[in-house]
Amino acid sequence: MSALTDLIPAHRPSLAQSLFAGVVVPSLCAIGVGTLMQFGVGPVLGDYWTSVGVQVGIAVMLAVSLNIVNGFTGQFSIGHAGFFAIGAYIGAGVSYYGALLIWNDASAMAHGAPLVWNNSKSWLFGAGEWLMIGGAILGACVAAAFGYIVGLPSLRLRGDYLAIVTLGFGEIVRVLLQQTRPQVFDGAELREMSAGELVIPPLGGATGFSSIPKYANLWWVWLFVAVVVFFAYRVKVSSTGRALLSIREDEIAARAMGVNITKYKVRAFVLAAALAGIAGALYAHSGNVLQPRDAGFQRSFDCIIFVVLGGLGSISGAALAAVALSIMTEALRGPEPILENWIALLILTAVISIVAAILRAVGNRGWRITLLMAVTPLSILLLGLASKFFTDATGINLADYRMVVYALLLIVVMLVRPNGLFGLTEIWEYFGPERAKKPPTTPPTASQAAAAAPTEGSRP
Amino acid sequence: MADFLQILITAIAVGSLYALIALGYTMVYGILKFINFAHSDIFVLGAWTSLTASVCVITWLKLDTQQPPLWLAPVVLLCAMVVCGGVAFLVERLAYKPLRKSARLNVLITAIGVSLLLQNVGQLPGFTAAEKDGRSLATVPFGPSPSRMPSLLPDTSLISVPFPSGDPTIPAASVQVNLVDVFIFVSAMVLMFGLQHLVYRTKLGAAMRAVSFNTETASLMGVPVDRVMSFTFVTGAVLAAAAGFLYALKYPGLNQPAHEIWVLLGLKAFVAAVVGGIGNVRGAVLGGFLIALIEFMGMYLFSKYLDPLMGTNMGTNLRDVYVFSVLIVVLLVKPSGLLGTPVREKV
Numbered sequence: 001m002s003a004l005t006d007l008i009p010a011h012r013p014s015l016a017q018s019l020f021a022g023v024v025v026p027s028l029c030a031i032g033v034g035t036l037m038q039f040g041v042g043p044v045l046g047d048y049w050t051s052v053g054v055q056v057g058i059a060v061m062l063a064v065s066l067n068i069v070n071g072f073t074g075q076f077s078i079g080h081a082g083f084f085a086i087g088a089y090i091g092a093g094v095s096y097y098g099a100l101l102i103w104n105d106a107s108a109m110a111h112g113a114p115l116v117w118n119n120s121k122s123w124l125f126g127a128g129e130w131l132m133i134g135g136a137i138l139g140a141c142v143a144a145a146f147g148y149i150v151g152l153p154s155l156r157l158r159g160d161y162l163a164i165v166t167l168g169f170g171e172i173v174r175v176l177l178q179q180t181r182p183q184v185f186d187g188a189e190l191r192e193m194s195a196g197e198l199v200i201p202p203l204g205g206a207t208g209f210s211s212i213p214k215y216a217n218l219w220w221v222w223l224f225v226a227v228v229v230f231f232a233y234r235v236k237v238s239s240t241g242r243a244l245l246s247i248r249e250d251e252i253a254a255r256a257m258g259v260n261i262t263k264y265k266v267r268a269f270v271l272a273a274a275l276a277g278i279a280g281a282l283y284a285h286s287g288n289v290l291q292p293r294d295a296g297f298q299r300s301f302d303c304i305i306f307v308v309l310g311g312l313g314s315i316s317g318a319a320l321a322a323v324a325l326s327i328m329t330e331a332l333r334g335p336e337p338i339l340e341n342w343i344a345l346l347i348l349t350a351v352i353s354i355v356a357a358i359l360r361a362v363g364n365r366g367w368r369i370t371l372l373m374a375v376t377p378l379s380i381l382l383l384g385l386a387s388k389f390f391t392d393a394t395g396i397n398l399a400d401y402r403m404v405v406y407a408l409l410l411i412v413v414m415l416v417r418p419n420g421l422f423g424l425t426e427i428w429e430y431f432g433p434e435r436a437k438k439p440p441t442t443p444p445t446a447s448q449a450a451a452a453a454p455t456e457g458s459r460p
Numbered sequence: 461m462a463d464f465l466q467i468l469i470t471a472i473a474v475g476s477l478y479a480l481i482a483l484g485y486t487m488v489y490g491i492l493k494f495i496n497f498a499h500s501d502i503f504v505l506g507a508w509t510s511l512t513a514s515v516c517v518i519t520w521l522k523l524d525t526q527q528p529p530l531w532l533a534p535v536v537l538l539c540a541m542v543v544c545g546g547v548a549f550l551v552e553r554l555a556y557k558p559l560r561k562s563a564r565l566n567v568l569i570t571a572i573g574v575s576l577l578l579q580n581v582g583q584l585p586g587f588t589a590a591e592k593d594g595r596s597l598a599t600v601p602f603g604p605s606p607s608r609m610p611s612l613l614p615d616t617s618l619i620s621v622p623f624p625s626g627d628p629t630i631p632a633a634s635v636q637v638n639l640v641d642v643f644i645f646v647s648a649m650v651l652m653f654g655l656q657h658l659v660y661r662t663k664l665g666a667a668m669r670a671v672s673f674n675t676e677t678a679s680l681m682g683v684p685v686d687r688v689m690s691f692t693f694v695t696g697a698v699l700a701a702a703a704g705f706l707y708a709l710k711y712p713g714l715n716q717p718a719h720e721i722w723v724l725l726g727l728k729a730f731v732a733a734v735v736g737g738i739g740n741v742r743g744a745v746l747g748g749f750l751i752a753l754i755e756f757m758g759m760y761l762f763s764k765y766l767d768p769l770m771g772t773n774m775g776t777n778l779r780d781v782y783v784f785s786v787l788i789v790v791l792l793v794k795p796s797g798l799l800g801t802p803v804r805e806k807v
Binding site: 074076078152153157160161163164165167168169171172175176178179199200301304308312396400401403404406407408410411414415418 | 494495555558559562563564565566568569570572573574576577579580581583584585604724727730731734770772774777778780781784785787788791792795
């Protein structure tokens, strides 16, 4: 068409290439992560830590999904638990009532072939588990639809108003879930219900939705963690991600540059809501009773603190914050399981420290951040010890003070590092060969500067 | 008819409380240009401080628990105002002032952090402040369990209008105007007119309006911006403390954790401020009454007409849903609120 497009060489990959890079490789990676967690890490962890591992995975998914709205786009959503709740209840409803209608029996595990915690006696995929996946996909779609609805006001509202709307949305979802009908335990009774009765679905109300099959083990949860993280990363480095980041930096300038603000803000909400819906569906299958309270403001706040601490816009930072804070919460709540595993934590610290030492020896910049990560298991151990001695000495449970500490952390991080610990930077961007100590003494010539210009902005 | 009027009276009393809290939101927004999320926690702090102060005074001076003297109410109110004003001053100085030049998102996150800090510090197991027969009656901070405010006003109704029903089998209903409702309405009105006077008739009020209009120009004209901002912040907190005290008089059962009911109540007051037009003092008052009317009328109409139709019993449980739906509708239709002026964004 124009002369300009002729000048740019076509680098479009073929369909097979993009399928391979975009679907096959990430799927294999996700399956690898799930398998590693289930068969490699799971047996080492033991029952208690396996259940913690499942919750940590769900926290990572929530943190990464919220990061799309709060981190990339700079919109402030504090009702993320609403999307989580929608996904959770739809996932639970599909897999519980589906089992009830198909097999007339929804008792836990009857139709899955679950890798129950450590009990890896059977194969992976049962019909019940496919029901869970179907529920997760449906939950993600419905949550995305709600994300669209919540995203719409964001076009007219700036930061703080939007925060209130999302907060209101989260509360409305919670209150409405509390008004649902009691759960039905009998397939025949369910079939006899009229359509009018099903307008208010039997989701258990305030007492909760019980006996949901416990399919969400390490394999499924961490498989989805890998999928969600990969997805978020692809969003970040795509043209959509650049548009979102431009909205975050300056909305007016972005609009002046031709970014369709409406489209991208809504898109961010839809994506984040869908991912939160998946996290919710898995959460529903990880415990026994699902209650509207599980998706209260507390959970929204937990997501916010993961994102803010880890870095507004850094996927790996938010994920790391989610992992560390979830485990630290456990360390405060009951230090005994931590203290029982003190050898494992020390070994972890030692291994990461050795990696840091090697990185330093080969002159890689990443050794500092690796050393920082080595401190994390050690500090969890110390926190567990402190918590135990403090409780023994004074009778006060440190878990009571957890939220006080989190709130203080939030304020201090905002005062000291307004973009979170990692900011926009992904953790692996800290790695790489050591930079030259001396900056170039001569200023770059105009042609050099022009040549360097296109690479700016693609890397922070 | 009788129950309708009774609900209307309650709505007016609660509406005047919403208006008081909304004033704090609107004043802070007008001057500092951000939503003070911690405001509803200041309101809750006011309620809990009133409870602790009244219990302490009653225990220390060995007053009559059933009929405490009338001077106790103003003393407790003053106490709540002083505590909340002090806490708000510290919050403004330590958390908000260093962020005055940073992005709105950061201030917002800090505000949420302050809100959670206040909530969770309030729930910590505390030191006993008043005890009787070895049993702790009040603690500082307030502890994790719910408590009950002693009644400071006699529980009398000033006006009682009987409504005879046409059917002799149904007993006659009556509409009662309680002393508490009148007290709430009158005190809220006094405070609101006081604020009106402060903002529009005093030199300090002129400085506040100047800072709200343009901070930099006001500073160039010699207005002590920092002091005016602190003063505005503390004034809003004092109004919220009064609202907390009055609310505890009307509904003496105080819950913990507070965020489930009480902080939500403060957020409804925020909705009132937005509906009236944030930054507008009269709009906040109008919005307060409007939101309370919508909430209570929604509860009344839903339970009376829709619940029997659907065979459910959820009219009263949906009260938050009505309020937040109104918020979303107003924001979509007229984002600047009823009395607010639309803001042009300058490039």
